Structures are given as structure tokens and as C-alpha cells.
Amino acid sequence: MNNTRFATVVHILAMLADNEGEWLSSDWIASSININPVMVRKELGLLQERGLVVTRKGKEGGSMLQKNSAEISLADVYALVKNADVLGKKNLHTNPNCPIGKQINSELGGLFAKTDGLVSAYLQGITLDEFVRQFR
Amino acid sequence: MNNTRFATVVHILAMLADNEGEWLSSDWIASSININPVMVRKELGLLQERGLVVTRKGKEGGSMLQKNSAEISLADVYALVKNADVLGKKNLHTNPNCPIGKQINSELGGLFAKTDGLVSAYLQGITLDEFVRQFR
């Protein structure tokens, strides 16, 4: 991946986990990451959809974790931000008249899936709680 | 990763492995992938630097494998095309006055390195020979 979304979402969740029971505003979180608060709100929207955080609008609004931080894994974050396979994209339009071109995408498909599975399984074993505990 | 370079380089190597001892032109290889031959030549240049292929210029020129396909692993390909970590980029400029902002990049650094290592180790165990053998 060539973006900062995983790092951003982990940062957001780490802030929430470190301030359990408090409504943190997107502005406040953004100022720790040093990015635009709109970017934070976009990610928070996805985190809400997945039931990981709950958000309250209006004055004194903000977000907090909806689940215990021991019940959130980094694989949840990965699934949220994943928009490409670990090994990248296939070349669509390979030549069907070439033996290699004809079959390679099916072979690459299997390889890509296994590689992604490996990463997800690894991240599944790391909870937000464990990750944040390192900060203390 | 959000590009096709891994798929492209594997395709190139698969073609060369499937035609051992023959000089394949970048045009010929490109026509199987259905991309521009210049893209193929760029990747071939990197493969040469790493001693994986040898290229001959001029008429009847082209490329062939320099190593046995059983001595080339997909980790070699990954190392060649890798330009970002599996989990993406860190947010540089995090707030040093925030306990999370201050430490998160060091924590993420460890996580990113372990994840990348996992992928490389997996790919290390797959040779080009094995991969190409699937086509037969």
C-alpha cells in the first residue's frame, strides 16, 4: 500500500483506547496526527459502519470506542483500509493466445490470496489493547 | 502495493523460464503481457542489475535467464519491485507533545518491519521453477 490510511486509523484507535469513556473530537485527534480533521472524520465514518466506534454529533460531541480494545484487532483495521492486494494488481488484458498470458492471472490470483491471508492472519493476532499497551 | 510491477516481472520471468536458452525480445514479452515494450525493458534492466537475466543488444538480441529458475525465488521479485511497506506509509509530522503522537511511529515501525518480513519469508519459499511448473 502506498498510503497512510493504516497508520492513520491505528493512530485514531490508539487515541480512543488511551482515553476510554471520553468523547474525542476529530479536531483533537487530527492535531495529534497532524492531518486535516476531515480526513479523520472520513475514517471515523468507516469505523462507525463497522461498529468499532460510536460518534456523537453537536457540541461536546466526538467519538469513543464501541468495543473493548481487547476485542479489536489490527486485522480489523487492515480490512478497513485495504484497497489493493499486498503484491499489487494483475495485468488485465494479458494475451490469451500465449500459454503464459492465458494462465498467469489464475496463478497469480492464488498467490495473491495466500499472501493477503498470511498478513491478515498475523494482524488478527494483535489486539488494539496489546498495541496500545506498548505506549505505557 | 497499488501497481502491476510484481505481476509484470513475474510474467517476464515466467516467459524466460518457459523458453530457456532462447533470446526473447522485449516486444515479444510485451505482447504476451499486453503492455508497452518500454515498460518491459525497464524491468529487464533491473533484473540484469541483480544478475537474474542477461541481455544481448542488436539484431537477434533479447533476454534470457542468467540463473536456473530453481535458484530464483519470488522474494527476489518482491525485493525488486518493493517501493512501500505492506501496511503503507507512516504519518510523518505526528505531534511530539502527544504521548501517542510521540511514540506511534516507532511502534508502527516494528509492526511494519515484521509484516514485511513475513511476506518476504513466504515468497522466499516459492521458486520461479515451482511457479512456472504450474503452467504445465
Place this chain on the structure above:
DNA sequence: TTTAATCGTAACAACTTTTATTACAATTAA
């Protein structure tokens, strides 16, 4: 009831990365 803070979201701009393409000098086998 009013005010002020906050979210949600659209719209757009700026920047970076990726891919495609053209062109041509240098090289080499026939």
C-alpha cells in the same frame, strides 16, 4: 431559545504515483 461546538459530506484543488508513448542513438547479427 440562543449560542457555540461538532459531525457529515460534497466539492474541488494540489500533489504524487503509475502507466503509456514517442523518439532516437547505440549495438549487433546476418
Place this chain on the structure above:
DNA sequence: TTAATTGTAATAAAAGTTGTTACGATTAAA
């Protein structure tokens, strides 16, 4: 000498990423 090929620069086009502004809707508190 010719024709095919590589190497590479230059540039353009497309796609992806990040930053920013703006503003309506919502909500707690004064």
C-alpha cells in the same frame, strides 16, 4: 550495409492520495 533490437530520456495521460474549504444538520449548555 541493413534491419532488428536494446537503453534511455522526455513527456503525456491516467489514477490514486492528500489537503482544504464550505456549510447544513445536530446537540449540549448557557
